[in-house]
Amino acid sequence: MISNLCKAFLEIQNMPYFPGSYKGNKQEEAVRSILVKNGFIECIKSLSKKEIFDKNTVISNLLENHFIYQPCGANNSPDFLVNSGGIIYYIECKSR
Secondary structure, eight states: OOOHHHHHHHHHHHTOOOOOOSSSSSHHHHHHHHHHHOOEEEOOOOOOOHHHHHHHHHHHHHHTEEESSSSTTSSSSSSSEEEEEEEEEOOOOOOO
């Protein structure tokens, strides 16, 4: 059985090209929509750069099948923290 995150990654891989932009990034919004479409729930939180690399802090702030969009703010990476199956994925969107 293919996981929801694998389904989302396959869909992301096949999405059209979106030019990068700091204002209203369409690529990040498309990824966000794909995660929601594939059963993930957005969690509105912000974490410091130090906190996102502390597994215990991330796990306590991010339930399974949830994600945080721009956890460290708009101009910092990663773009997404995703908890899928108890594993935390750090996702950064890049143009081709």
